[in-house]
Amino acid sequence: xxxxxxxxxxxxxxxxxxxxxxxxxxxxxxxxxxxxxxxxxxxxxxxxxxxxxxxxxxxxxxxxxxxxxxxxxxxxxxxxxxxxxxxxxxxxxxxxxxxxxxxxxxxxxxxxxxxxxxxxxxxxxxxxxxxxxxxxxxxxxxxxxxxxxxxxxxxxxxxxxxxxxxxxxxxxxxxxxxxxxxxxxxxxxxxxxxxxxxxxxxxxxxxxxxxxxxxxxxxxxxxxxxxxxxxxxxxxxxxxxxxxxxxxxxxxxxxxxxxxxxxxxxxxxxxxxxxxxxxxxxxxxxxxxxxxxxxxxxxxxxxxxxxxxxxxxxxxxxxxxxxxxxxxxxxxxxxxxxxxxxxxxxxxxxxxxxxxxxxxxxxxxxxxxxxxxxxxxxxxxxxxxxxxxxxxxxxxxxxxxxxxxxxxxxxxxxxxxxxxxxxxxxxxxxxxxxxxxxxxxxxxxxxxxxxxxxxxxxxxxxxxxxxxxxxxxxxxxxxxxxxxxxxxxxxxxxxxxxxxx
Ligand code: ZN
Numbered sequence: 001x002x003x004x005x006x007x008x009x010x011x012x013x014x015x016x017x018x019x020x021x022x023x024x025x026x027x028x029x030x031x032x033x034x035x036x037x038x039x040x041x042x043x044x045x046x047x048x049x050x051x052x053x054x055x056x057x058x059x060x061x062x063x064x065x066x067x068x069x070x071x072x073x074x075x076x077x078x079x080x081x082x083x084x085x086x087x088x089x090x091x092x093x094x095x096x097x098x099x100x101x102x103x104x105x106x107x108x109x110x111x112x113x114x115x116x117x118x119x120x121x122x123x124x125x126x127x128x129x130x131x132x133x134x135x136x137x138x139x140x141x142x143x144x145x146x147x148x149x150x151x152x153x154x155x156x157x158x159x160x161x162x163x164x165x166x167x168x169x170x171x172x173x174x175x176x177x178x179x180x181x182x183x184x185x186x187x188x189x190x191x192x193x194x195x196x197x198x199x200x201x202x203x204x205x206x207x208x209x210x211x212x213x214x215x216x217x218x219x220x221x222x223x224x225x226x227x228x229x230x231x232x233x234x235x236x237x238x239x240x241x242x243x244x245x246x247x248x249x250x251x252x253x254x255x256x257x258x259x260x261x262x263x264x265x266x267x268x269x270x271x272x273x274x275x276x277x278x279x280x281x282x283x284x285x286x287x288x289x290x291x292x293x294x295x296x297x298x299x300x301x302x303x304x305x306x307x308x309x310x311x312x313x314x315x316x317x318x319x320x321x322x323x324x325x326x327x328x329x330x331x332x333x334x335x336x337x338x339x340x341x342x343x344x345x346x347x348x349x350x351x352x353x354x355x356x357x358x359x360x361x362x363x364x365x366x367x368x369x370x371x372x373x374x375x376x377x378x379x380x381x382x383x384x385x386x387x388x389x390x391x392x393x394x395x396x397x398x399x400x401x402x403x404x405x406x407x408x409x410x411x412x413x414x415x416x417x418x419x420x421x422x423x424x425x426x427x428x429x430x431x432x433x434x435x436x437x438x439x440x441x442x443x444x445x446x447x448x449x450x451x452x453x454x455x456x457x458x459x460x461x462x463x464x465x466x467x468x469x470x471x472x473x474x475x476x477x478x479x480x481x482x483x484x485x486x487x488x489x490x491x492x493x494x495x496x497x498x499x500x501x
Contacts (some may be wrong), residue, residue: 005081008068011087013281015055019161020239022048027237027245030227053103057095061387065092080284083465088283094160097146106139117256117408123400126379133407134375137368138304141414144369153369158415162420164467167366170416173423174359176482181356182389182501186494188352189391191497196336198327199255208250212262213323215314219300220452221266222273234261236268236297240280244272255322256337260301267300268293270452272344274460289468292459294421295428300340300456302351302422303488305428308334309444338496342390344399352489355422356389360402369412426473426485430461431476 022045027417029041039390055061072082120129124363144156154167230272231247238244246265250258271293272286277283287293304310311334318325318333327333340350346357347431364381367373373381378455382401387393394400406414432454433439441452472480 001081001436002068002071004067004071005063005085008064008088009084009282009399010059011055011064013282015052016281016285018048018052018055022052022326023237024239027239030231030235031247034349047441048280052230053095053100062096063091065089066396074078074202078466080465082280083280084279084284087464091283094147096146098143100148102139102142102146106143106410109135109139110408112399113410114405114408115472117402118407121398121402124396124402124436126397126401128404129408130375130378133378136410137375140410141369145438152366154366154413157369157440161414162417163289163292164469165416165420170420171366173416173419174307174355174362175482177355177419177423177486178359178389179501180486180490183338184352184489185342185390187355187501188493189342190496191499193341194335194339194496195332196256198325198336198337199330199486200253201255201326202273202321202324203250203252203255203258205250207250207321208255208258211317212248212258215317216262216266218446219263219266219270219304219448221246222270225273226269228262234265236265236272238269238272241273241277244269255325260305260337261306262490264297264301270300270455271296271460273454274456275463276461279465284464286465288459288462288464288471289420290417291424292468292471294418295424295457296459298420298421298425299428299455304443305446306334306337307440307443309440311337312444313322313446318484335496338492340493340497343401344386344392344394348427351422351492354389355419358415358419360385365412365415371393418469419478423480423482423485424468426488427476427478427480427501428455428486431458 009189024108025041025044026050029038033041034208037191049379065085067087072079072085075082077083077086107402109132113129113136116132117129140157144153147156147159148157149155154166155169158165158167158170207229209230213223216228217223226244226246229245229247231248232249234246234248236244236246246262246269248258248261248265267284275285275287308331311330315327315330318327327336338350339476340352342353343349346354346361349357363385364373364378366382368378369373379397381400383393386400391490406412432451436442436450436454459471462471462474469479472478490501493499
Protein backbone atom coordinates (compact mmCIF):
# COMPACT_ATOMS: atom_id res chain seq x y z
CA UNK A 1 0.00 0.00 0.00
CA UNK A 2 1.28 3.44 -0.97
CA UNK A 3 2.27 6.12 1.48
CA UNK A 4 -0.65 8.45 0.66
CA UNK A 5 -3.27 5.76 1.04
CA UNK A 6 -1.65 4.81 4.34
CA UNK A 7 -1.95 8.41 5.58
CA UNK A 8 -5.57 8.59 4.40
CA UNK A 9 -6.31 5.34 6.29
CA UNK A 10 -4.80 6.76 9.46
CA UNK A 11 -7.15 9.72 9.15
CA UNK A 12 -10.28 7.61 8.52
CA UNK A 13 -9.15 5.29 11.34
CA UNK A 14 -9.22 8.21 13.78
CA UNK A 15 -12.72 9.20 12.67
CA UNK A 16 -13.87 5.61 12.93
CA UNK A 17 -12.49 5.31 16.49
CA UNK A 18 -14.34 8.47 17.51
CA UNK A 19 -17.53 7.02 16.00
CA UNK A 20 -17.03 3.86 18.05
CA UNK A 21 -16.56 5.90 21.23
CA UNK A 22 -19.79 7.76 20.42
CA UNK A 23 -21.54 4.41 19.92
CA UNK A 24 -20.18 3.14 23.24
CA UNK A 25 -21.50 6.08 25.25
CA UNK A 26 -24.81 5.79 23.40
CA UNK A 27 -24.98 2.07 24.34
CA UNK A 28 -24.25 3.05 27.93
CA UNK A 29 -27.04 5.63 27.84
CA UNK A 30 -29.53 3.03 26.66
CA UNK A 31 -28.48 0.33 29.14
CA UNK A 32 -26.92 1.38 32.45
CA UNK A 33 -26.56 5.17 32.61
CA UNK A 34 -28.32 6.73 35.60
CA UNK A 35 -31.22 8.93 34.44
CA UNK A 36 -29.73 12.02 36.04
CA UNK A 37 -26.81 11.95 33.58
CA UNK A 38 -28.96 12.64 30.50
CA UNK A 39 -28.03 16.32 30.14
CA UNK A 40 -24.28 15.76 30.53
CA UNK A 41 -24.42 12.78 28.18
CA UNK A 42 -26.14 14.69 25.38
CA UNK A 43 -23.45 17.38 25.74
CA UNK A 44 -20.74 14.70 25.41
CA UNK A 45 -22.41 13.17 22.37
CA UNK A 46 -22.76 16.65 20.83
CA UNK A 47 -19.03 17.36 21.27
CA UNK A 48 -18.08 14.04 19.70
CA UNK A 49 -20.44 14.52 16.73
CA UNK A 50 -19.02 17.96 16.05
CA UNK A 51 -15.49 16.64 16.22
CA UNK A 52 -16.32 13.76 13.85
CA UNK A 53 -18.03 16.15 11.43
CA UNK A 54 -15.16 18.61 11.39
CA UNK A 55 -12.51 15.89 10.94
CA UNK A 56 -14.55 14.31 8.13
CA UNK A 57 -15.06 17.56 6.22
CA UNK A 58 -11.74 19.33 6.91
CA UNK A 59 -9.56 20.52 4.06
CA UNK A 60 -6.91 18.13 5.40
CA UNK A 61 -9.33 15.23 4.85
CA UNK A 62 -9.95 16.50 1.31
CA UNK A 63 -6.21 16.74 0.58
CA UNK A 64 -5.43 13.28 1.98
CA UNK A 65 -8.24 11.83 -0.10
CA UNK A 66 -7.08 13.61 -3.27
CA UNK A 67 -3.50 12.32 -2.85
CA UNK A 68 -4.77 8.80 -2.18
CA UNK A 69 -6.92 9.02 -5.33
CA UNK A 70 -3.92 10.03 -7.41
CA UNK A 71 -1.95 7.16 -5.95
CA UNK A 72 -4.50 4.44 -6.75
CA UNK A 73 -5.42 5.88 -10.17
CA UNK A 74 -4.89 3.20 -12.79
CA UNK A 75 -5.21 0.27 -10.37
CA UNK A 76 -8.08 -2.24 -10.61
CA UNK A 77 -11.20 -0.18 -9.74
CA UNK A 78 -12.63 -3.16 -7.79
CA UNK A 79 -9.52 -3.65 -5.66
CA UNK A 80 -9.93 -2.97 -1.93
CA UNK A 81 -7.54 0.01 -2.21
CA UNK A 82 -9.46 1.63 -5.09
CA UNK A 83 -12.79 0.97 -3.36
CA UNK A 84 -11.53 2.45 -0.08
CA UNK A 85 -10.86 5.65 -1.94
CA UNK A 86 -14.03 5.69 -4.07
CA UNK A 87 -16.29 4.99 -1.08
CA UNK A 88 -14.33 7.61 0.90
CA UNK A 89 -14.90 10.10 -1.94
CA UNK A 90 -18.64 9.49 -1.95
CA UNK A 91 -18.86 9.93 1.84
CA UNK A 92 -16.71 13.05 1.77
CA UNK A 93 -18.62 14.71 -1.07
CA UNK A 94 -21.90 13.98 0.66
CA UNK A 95 -20.81 15.52 3.94
CA UNK A 96 -19.41 18.69 2.39
CA UNK A 97 -22.49 19.21 0.19
CA UNK A 98 -24.69 19.94 3.19
CA UNK A 99 -24.22 23.46 4.61
CA UNK A 100 -23.27 23.37 8.32
CA UNK A 101 -26.18 25.63 9.32
CA UNK A 102 -28.70 23.31 7.65
CA UNK A 103 -27.17 20.28 9.41
CA UNK A 104 -27.42 21.98 12.78
CA UNK A 105 -30.95 23.25 12.07
CA UNK A 106 -32.01 19.67 11.24
CA UNK A 107 -30.46 18.24 14.39
CA UNK A 108 -31.94 20.98 16.59
CA UNK A 109 -35.35 20.55 15.01
CA UNK A 110 -35.31 16.75 15.34
CA UNK A 111 -34.22 16.95 18.99
CA UNK A 112 -37.35 18.96 19.76
CA UNK A 113 -39.61 17.07 17.31
CA UNK A 114 -39.02 13.81 19.14
CA UNK A 115 -40.61 15.07 22.37
CA UNK A 116 -43.48 16.59 20.38
CA UNK A 117 -43.98 13.20 18.70
CA UNK A 118 -43.88 11.39 22.07
CA UNK A 119 -46.61 13.63 23.44
CA UNK A 120 -48.71 13.35 20.27
CA UNK A 121 -48.43 9.57 20.33
CA UNK A 122 -49.28 9.45 24.02
CA UNK A 123 -52.43 11.51 23.38
CA UNK A 124 -53.01 9.92 19.97
CA UNK A 125 -53.36 13.44 18.59
CA UNK A 126 -51.81 13.89 15.14
CA UNK A 127 -52.54 17.64 15.04
CA UNK A 128 -49.94 18.16 17.81
CA UNK A 129 -47.23 16.56 15.68
CA UNK A 130 -48.28 17.84 12.23
CA UNK A 131 -46.39 21.20 12.28
CA UNK A 132 -43.14 19.54 13.42
CA UNK A 133 -43.53 16.80 10.81
CA UNK A 134 -44.15 19.35 8.08
CA UNK A 135 -40.94 21.12 9.06
CA UNK A 136 -39.02 17.82 9.10
CA UNK A 137 -40.14 17.13 5.53
CA UNK A 138 -39.35 20.72 4.45
CA UNK A 139 -35.83 20.52 5.90
CA UNK A 140 -35.31 17.06 4.42
CA UNK A 141 -36.31 18.35 0.99
CA UNK A 142 -33.75 21.14 1.31
CA UNK A 143 -31.08 18.62 2.29
CA UNK A 144 -32.01 16.38 -0.66
CA UNK A 145 -31.64 19.33 -3.07
CA UNK A 146 -28.11 19.95 -1.74
CA UNK A 147 -27.22 16.26 -1.98
CA UNK A 148 -28.52 16.14 -5.55
CA UNK A 149 -30.31 13.49 -7.62
CA UNK A 150 -31.11 12.73 -11.23
CA UNK A 151 -34.69 11.45 -11.34
CA UNK A 152 -36.59 11.64 -8.06
CA UNK A 153 -35.94 13.59 -4.86
CA UNK A 154 -36.26 10.27 -2.97
CA UNK A 155 -33.09 9.02 -4.70
CA UNK A 156 -30.95 11.50 -2.73
CA UNK A 157 -32.38 10.20 0.56
CA UNK A 158 -32.40 6.44 0.11
CA UNK A 159 -28.86 6.48 -1.25
CA UNK A 160 -27.61 7.42 2.23
CA UNK A 161 -28.90 4.14 3.68
CA UNK A 162 -28.93 1.84 0.66
CA UNK A 163 -26.29 3.00 -1.82
CA UNK A 164 -27.40 2.44 -5.40
CA UNK A 165 -31.14 2.08 -4.64
CA UNK A 166 -33.53 4.61 -6.16
CA UNK A 167 -37.19 5.51 -5.92
CA UNK A 168 -37.73 3.65 -9.19
CA UNK A 169 -35.94 0.49 -8.05
CA UNK A 170 -37.90 0.38 -4.78
CA UNK A 171 -41.17 1.08 -6.59
CA UNK A 172 -40.57 -1.79 -8.95
CA UNK A 173 -39.55 -4.08 -6.06
CA UNK A 174 -42.86 -3.42 -4.30
CA UNK A 175 -44.84 -3.76 -7.54
CA UNK A 176 -43.51 -7.34 -7.74
CA UNK A 177 -44.22 -8.04 -4.10
CA UNK A 178 -47.30 -6.26 -2.76
CA UNK A 179 -50.03 -7.97 -4.86
CA UNK A 180 -48.70 -11.40 -3.78
CA UNK A 181 -48.60 -10.41 -0.12
CA UNK A 182 -52.13 -8.97 -0.23
CA UNK A 183 -53.35 -12.24 -1.75
CA UNK A 184 -51.53 -14.41 0.79
CA UNK A 185 -52.73 -12.27 3.70
CA UNK A 186 -56.33 -12.53 2.50
CA UNK A 187 -55.98 -16.32 2.12
CA UNK A 188 -54.68 -16.67 5.66
CA UNK A 189 -57.46 -14.44 7.05
CA UNK A 190 -60.05 -16.85 5.66
CA UNK A 191 -58.34 -20.01 6.92
CA UNK A 192 -58.58 -21.63 10.38
CA UNK A 193 -56.20 -19.71 12.66
CA UNK A 194 -53.00 -21.01 14.19
CA UNK A 195 -52.75 -21.59 17.93
CA UNK A 196 -49.82 -19.76 19.52
CA UNK A 197 -50.52 -20.85 23.10
CA UNK A 198 -47.38 -23.08 23.12
CA UNK A 199 -45.22 -19.93 23.31
CA UNK A 200 -47.52 -18.17 25.79
CA UNK A 201 -47.60 -18.85 29.50
CA UNK A 202 -45.02 -18.13 32.15
CA UNK A 203 -41.35 -17.89 31.15
CA UNK A 204 -39.17 -16.47 33.91
CA UNK A 205 -36.99 -13.60 32.72
CA UNK A 206 -33.71 -14.82 34.31
CA UNK A 207 -34.32 -18.18 32.63
CA UNK A 208 -35.03 -16.47 29.28
CA UNK A 209 -31.82 -14.46 29.65
CA UNK A 210 -29.70 -17.57 30.00
CA UNK A 211 -31.64 -19.50 27.35
CA UNK A 212 -31.55 -16.86 24.60
CA UNK A 213 -27.87 -16.11 25.12
CA UNK A 214 -27.05 -19.81 24.97
CA UNK A 215 -28.98 -20.17 21.68
CA UNK A 216 -27.25 -17.08 20.20
CA UNK A 217 -23.82 -18.48 21.02
CA UNK A 218 -24.73 -21.86 19.52
CA UNK A 219 -25.63 -20.08 16.27
CA UNK A 220 -22.12 -18.63 16.20
CA UNK A 221 -22.32 -15.27 17.98
CA UNK A 222 -18.88 -15.01 19.60
CA UNK A 223 -19.39 -13.99 23.24
CA UNK A 224 -15.68 -13.41 23.66
CA UNK A 225 -16.32 -10.39 21.45
CA UNK A 226 -19.91 -9.67 22.48
CA UNK A 227 -22.52 -9.52 25.21
CA UNK A 228 -26.26 -9.18 25.64
CA UNK A 229 -28.16 -6.65 27.76
CA UNK A 230 -31.74 -5.41 28.00
CA UNK A 231 -33.27 -2.24 26.51
CA UNK A 232 -36.74 -0.98 25.62
CA UNK A 233 -35.95 -1.43 21.91
CA UNK A 234 -33.51 -4.22 20.96
CA UNK A 235 -30.48 -3.21 18.90
CA UNK A 236 -26.96 -4.26 17.90
CA UNK A 237 -23.98 -1.92 18.15
CA UNK A 238 -20.34 -2.34 17.26
CA UNK A 239 -17.23 -0.75 18.75
CA UNK A 240 -14.96 -2.62 16.30
CA UNK A 241 -15.35 -6.25 15.27
CA UNK A 242 -13.81 -7.19 18.62
CA UNK A 243 -16.73 -5.81 20.62
CA UNK A 244 -20.16 -6.21 19.06
CA UNK A 245 -23.02 -6.02 21.58
CA UNK A 246 -26.69 -6.85 21.33
CA UNK A 247 -29.69 -5.96 23.44
CA UNK A 248 -33.08 -7.58 23.76
CA UNK A 249 -36.29 -7.31 25.77
CA UNK A 250 -38.32 -10.03 27.42
CA UNK A 251 -42.01 -10.60 27.95
CA UNK A 252 -42.62 -13.01 30.79
CA UNK A 253 -45.85 -14.20 29.22
CA UNK A 254 -44.68 -14.49 25.61
CA UNK A 255 -41.51 -16.37 24.71
CA UNK A 256 -41.45 -15.22 21.09
CA UNK A 257 -40.41 -11.64 21.87
CA UNK A 258 -37.12 -12.27 23.68
CA UNK A 259 -36.08 -15.34 21.72
CA UNK A 260 -36.63 -13.91 18.23
CA UNK A 261 -35.27 -10.46 19.11
CA UNK A 262 -32.11 -12.28 20.20
CA UNK A 263 -31.88 -14.33 17.00
CA UNK A 264 -32.42 -11.13 14.99
CA UNK A 265 -29.80 -9.06 16.80
CA UNK A 266 -27.34 -11.97 16.85
CA UNK A 267 -27.66 -12.07 13.05
CA UNK A 268 -26.67 -8.41 12.88
CA UNK A 269 -23.82 -9.05 15.32
CA UNK A 270 -22.35 -12.01 13.43
CA UNK A 271 -22.14 -9.77 10.34
CA UNK A 272 -20.19 -7.12 12.26
CA UNK A 273 -17.96 -9.77 13.84
CA UNK A 274 -17.19 -11.16 10.38
CA UNK A 275 -15.85 -8.10 8.54
CA UNK A 276 -12.20 -8.39 7.49
CA UNK A 277 -9.56 -7.33 10.05
CA UNK A 278 -7.46 -5.47 7.52
CA UNK A 279 -10.22 -3.03 6.50
CA UNK A 280 -11.20 -1.94 10.01
CA UNK A 281 -11.34 1.82 10.29
CA UNK A 282 -11.42 2.39 6.52
CA UNK A 283 -14.42 3.57 4.45
CA UNK A 284 -15.02 -0.07 3.39
CA UNK A 285 -14.64 -1.56 6.88
CA UNK A 286 -18.34 -1.63 7.83
CA UNK A 287 -21.61 -2.99 6.47
CA UNK A 288 -22.49 -2.66 2.77
CA UNK A 289 -25.84 -1.08 3.66
CA UNK A 290 -28.73 -1.25 6.09
CA UNK A 291 -30.54 -3.63 3.74
CA UNK A 292 -27.64 -6.09 3.66
CA UNK A 293 -27.38 -5.77 7.45
CA UNK A 294 -31.07 -6.57 7.79
CA UNK A 295 -30.69 -9.57 5.47
CA UNK A 296 -28.34 -11.10 8.03
CA UNK A 297 -30.65 -10.54 11.00
CA UNK A 298 -33.70 -11.74 9.08
CA UNK A 299 -31.96 -14.83 7.73
CA UNK A 300 -31.14 -16.08 11.24
CA UNK A 301 -34.46 -14.96 12.68
CA UNK A 302 -36.72 -16.32 9.92
CA UNK A 303 -35.14 -18.63 7.34
CA UNK A 304 -33.31 -20.42 10.18
CA UNK A 305 -35.22 -19.57 13.38
CA UNK A 306 -38.74 -20.00 12.02
CA UNK A 307 -38.01 -23.19 10.08
CA UNK A 308 -39.34 -26.62 10.93
CA UNK A 309 -35.74 -27.92 11.16
CA UNK A 310 -34.89 -25.31 13.78
CA UNK A 311 -38.08 -26.11 15.73
CA UNK A 312 -37.02 -29.77 15.82
CA UNK A 313 -33.57 -28.80 17.06
CA UNK A 314 -34.58 -26.24 19.67
CA UNK A 315 -37.49 -28.22 21.12
CA UNK A 316 -35.52 -30.35 23.65
CA UNK A 317 -33.51 -27.28 24.72
CA UNK A 318 -36.77 -25.39 25.19
CA UNK A 319 -38.31 -28.16 27.27
CA UNK A 320 -35.16 -28.38 29.41
CA UNK A 321 -35.16 -24.62 30.06
CA UNK A 322 -38.93 -24.28 30.52
CA UNK A 323 -40.33 -27.63 31.70
CA UNK A 324 -43.72 -25.99 32.34
CA UNK A 325 -44.14 -24.83 28.71
CA UNK A 326 -47.29 -26.10 27.06
CA UNK A 327 -45.53 -26.75 23.72
CA UNK A 328 -45.82 -30.51 23.51
CA UNK A 329 -44.35 -31.12 20.06
CA UNK A 330 -41.79 -29.37 17.84
CA UNK A 331 -44.58 -28.96 15.28
CA UNK A 332 -46.74 -27.05 17.79
CA UNK A 333 -43.80 -24.72 18.46
CA UNK A 334 -43.15 -24.32 14.70
CA UNK A 335 -46.76 -23.36 14.00
CA UNK A 336 -46.92 -20.99 16.98
CA UNK A 337 -43.87 -18.96 15.92
CA UNK A 338 -45.26 -18.67 12.40
CA UNK A 339 -48.70 -17.38 13.31
CA UNK A 340 -49.68 -14.69 10.82
CA UNK A 341 -52.27 -12.04 11.48
CA UNK A 342 -52.71 -8.45 10.27
CA UNK A 343 -51.79 -6.05 13.06
CA UNK A 344 -51.52 -2.29 13.41
CA UNK A 345 -47.95 -2.11 14.68
CA UNK A 346 -45.10 -2.70 12.23
CA UNK A 347 -42.54 -3.94 14.75
CA UNK A 348 -44.92 -6.70 15.84
CA UNK A 349 -45.79 -7.78 12.29
CA UNK A 350 -45.12 -11.29 10.99
CA UNK A 351 -43.31 -12.29 7.81
CA UNK A 352 -46.40 -12.08 5.58
CA UNK A 353 -47.64 -8.66 6.65
CA UNK A 354 -44.39 -6.89 7.55
CA UNK A 355 -43.51 -5.70 4.06
CA UNK A 356 -47.01 -4.32 3.51
CA UNK A 357 -46.35 -1.94 6.41
CA UNK A 358 -43.15 -0.86 4.66
CA UNK A 359 -44.72 -0.43 1.21
CA UNK A 360 -47.34 1.84 2.77
CA UNK A 361 -44.68 4.03 4.41
CA UNK A 362 -42.62 4.21 1.22
CA UNK A 363 -45.61 5.32 -0.85
CA UNK A 364 -46.59 7.96 1.70
CA UNK A 365 -43.03 9.30 1.92
CA UNK A 366 -42.87 9.66 -1.86
CA UNK A 367 -46.23 11.43 -1.96
CA UNK A 368 -45.25 13.83 0.84
CA UNK A 369 -41.91 14.65 -0.81
CA UNK A 370 -43.41 15.23 -4.23
CA UNK A 371 -46.19 17.40 -2.77
CA UNK A 372 -49.01 15.09 -3.91
CA UNK A 373 -49.97 14.61 -0.29
CA UNK A 374 -50.20 17.32 2.40
CA UNK A 375 -49.12 16.50 5.95
CA UNK A 376 -52.61 17.31 7.29
CA UNK A 377 -54.08 14.59 5.06
CA UNK A 378 -51.56 11.95 6.16
CA UNK A 379 -53.66 10.11 8.79
CA UNK A 380 -56.51 9.55 6.32
CA UNK A 381 -54.09 8.37 3.62
CA UNK A 382 -52.44 6.03 6.14
CA UNK A 383 -55.72 4.46 7.22
CA UNK A 384 -56.88 4.05 3.64
CA UNK A 385 -53.73 2.12 2.71
CA UNK A 386 -53.92 -0.02 5.87
CA UNK A 387 -57.40 -1.05 4.83
CA UNK A 388 -56.39 -1.72 1.23
CA UNK A 389 -53.27 -3.75 2.07
CA UNK A 390 -54.00 -5.37 5.41
CA UNK A 391 -57.77 -5.22 5.61
CA UNK A 392 -57.79 -3.35 8.93
CA UNK A 393 -58.20 0.31 9.94
CA UNK A 394 -56.39 1.65 13.04
CA UNK A 395 -58.86 2.79 15.70
CA UNK A 396 -56.62 5.77 16.52
CA UNK A 397 -53.47 7.52 15.31
CA UNK A 398 -51.24 6.09 18.05
CA UNK A 399 -51.85 2.67 16.46
CA UNK A 400 -51.53 4.24 13.02
CA UNK A 401 -49.54 7.13 11.63
CA UNK A 402 -47.92 8.06 14.97
CA UNK A 403 -46.37 4.68 15.79
CA UNK A 404 -42.82 5.02 14.38
CA UNK A 405 -40.06 7.25 15.64
CA UNK A 406 -38.36 7.42 12.20
CA UNK A 407 -40.06 10.50 10.74
CA UNK A 408 -39.78 12.33 14.05
CA UNK A 409 -36.00 12.00 13.95
CA UNK A 410 -35.69 12.79 10.25
CA UNK A 411 -35.13 9.25 8.95
CA UNK A 412 -36.89 9.62 5.60
CA UNK A 413 -35.96 7.20 2.83
CA UNK A 414 -34.98 4.58 5.40
CA UNK A 415 -37.98 2.22 5.63
CA UNK A 416 -37.41 0.31 2.34
CA UNK A 417 -34.10 -1.03 3.70
CA UNK A 418 -36.16 -3.37 5.93
CA UNK A 419 -37.92 -4.90 2.93
CA UNK A 420 -34.72 -5.10 0.92
CA UNK A 421 -33.25 -7.04 3.85
CA UNK A 422 -36.17 -9.48 3.91
CA UNK A 423 -35.92 -10.10 0.19
CA UNK A 424 -32.16 -10.54 0.23
CA UNK A 425 -32.41 -12.99 3.14
CA UNK A 426 -34.61 -15.36 1.11
CA UNK A 427 -32.38 -15.12 -1.94
CA UNK A 428 -29.24 -15.80 0.12
CA UNK A 429 -30.87 -18.76 1.83
CA UNK A 430 -31.71 -20.31 -1.57
CA UNK A 431 -28.10 -19.98 -2.69
CA UNK A 432 -26.74 -21.34 0.59
CA UNK A 433 -29.08 -24.31 0.27
CA UNK A 434 -27.81 -25.20 -3.19
CA UNK A 435 -24.17 -24.98 -2.09
CA UNK A 436 -24.21 -26.50 1.42
CA UNK A 437 -25.11 -30.20 1.31
CA UNK A 438 -28.11 -31.09 3.50
CA UNK A 439 -28.41 -27.61 5.00
CA UNK A 440 -31.82 -28.37 6.49
CA UNK A 441 -30.50 -31.55 8.11
CA UNK A 442 -27.57 -29.59 9.51
CA UNK A 443 -29.90 -27.01 11.07
CA UNK A 444 -31.96 -29.82 12.56
CA UNK A 445 -28.81 -31.20 14.21
CA UNK A 446 -27.75 -27.77 15.46
CA UNK A 447 -24.81 -27.58 13.05
CA UNK A 448 -24.88 -23.87 12.23
CA UNK A 449 -21.18 -23.38 11.47
CA UNK A 450 -21.35 -24.25 7.73
CA UNK A 451 -24.08 -21.65 7.14
CA UNK A 452 -22.21 -18.99 9.11
CA UNK A 453 -19.02 -19.81 7.19
CA UNK A 454 -20.89 -19.44 3.87
CA UNK A 455 -22.33 -16.07 4.92
CA UNK A 456 -18.95 -15.03 6.18
CA UNK A 457 -17.29 -15.83 2.89
CA UNK A 458 -20.04 -14.53 0.60
CA UNK A 459 -21.39 -11.50 2.47
CA UNK A 460 -19.42 -10.50 5.57
CA UNK A 461 -16.00 -10.71 3.93
CA UNK A 462 -17.01 -8.06 1.35
CA UNK A 463 -17.91 -5.55 4.09
CA UNK A 464 -18.56 -2.27 2.22
CA UNK A 465 -16.09 -2.96 -0.59
CA UNK A 466 -19.02 -3.68 -2.90
CA UNK A 467 -22.36 -1.94 -3.31
CA UNK A 468 -25.39 -3.82 -1.96
CA UNK A 469 -26.55 -4.94 -5.42
CA UNK A 470 -23.02 -6.16 -6.17
CA UNK A 471 -22.98 -8.19 -2.94
CA UNK A 472 -26.28 -9.84 -3.91
CA UNK A 473 -24.97 -10.59 -7.41
CA UNK A 474 -21.68 -12.01 -6.08
CA UNK A 475 -23.33 -14.15 -3.40
CA UNK A 476 -26.27 -15.47 -5.41
CA UNK A 477 -25.22 -15.05 -9.05
CA UNK A 478 -28.30 -12.93 -9.84
CA UNK A 479 -29.76 -9.49 -9.15
CA UNK A 480 -32.24 -9.05 -6.30
CA UNK A 481 -35.51 -10.71 -7.28
CA UNK A 482 -38.62 -10.58 -5.03
CA UNK A 483 -39.72 -13.94 -6.52
CA UNK A 484 -37.49 -15.80 -4.04
CA UNK A 485 -39.24 -14.25 -1.08
CA UNK A 486 -42.69 -14.73 -2.58
CA UNK A 487 -41.97 -18.41 -3.25
CA UNK A 488 -40.61 -18.89 0.28
CA UNK A 489 -43.69 -17.31 1.91
CA UNK A 490 -46.23 -19.06 -0.30
CA UNK A 491 -44.57 -22.44 0.27
CA UNK A 492 -44.36 -22.06 4.02
CA UNK A 493 -47.74 -20.46 4.72
CA UNK A 494 -49.75 -22.58 2.27
CA UNK A 495 -48.50 -25.57 4.23
CA UNK A 496 -49.18 -24.09 7.68
CA UNK A 497 -52.62 -22.72 6.83
CA UNK A 498 -53.65 -25.42 4.37
CA UNK A 499 -54.08 -22.99 1.48
CA UNK A 500 -54.05 -23.80 -2.20
CA UNK A 501 -53.14 -20.47 -3.80
ZN1 ZN B 1 -32.61 -5.36 12.32
